[in-house]
Amino acid sequence: MCLAIPGKILEIQELGPLRAARVQFGGIVRQVSLSFVPEAGLGDYVMVHVGFAISRVDAAEAERTYKLLEEMGALEAELPPAEA
Numbered sequence: 001m002c003l004a005i006p007g008k009i010l011e012i013q014e015l016g017p018l019r020a021a022r023v024q025f026g027g028i029v030r031q032v033s034l035s036f037v038p039e040a041g042l043g044d045y046v047m048v049h050v051g052f053a054i055s056r057v058d059a060a061e062a063e064r065t066y067k068l069l070e071e072m073g074a075l076e077a078e079l080p081p082a083e084a
Helices: 059-072
Strands: 005-015 018-025 028-033 045-049 052-057
Touching: 005 028, 005 059, 018 045, 028 045, 028 052, 045 059, 052 059
Parallel strands: none
Antiparallel strands: 005 018, 005 045, 018 028, 045 052
């Protein structure tokens, strides 16, 4: 099952016509496309599905969602450890 996971934008990169961001999910940081949420900015929380930010959410909602997914044990499959 693939879920959308909330994360915080740490850094935004302009890659030609594309926008990408480094997004933090708990202690994990991943590269994410911002193509679907061009209004997202530094420090915003976004819902991420298969490498794409699909919507912005407020910090309280992101926290609630992340904790719920953590309690369900759903984060391990969605956010495997980064490869070294």
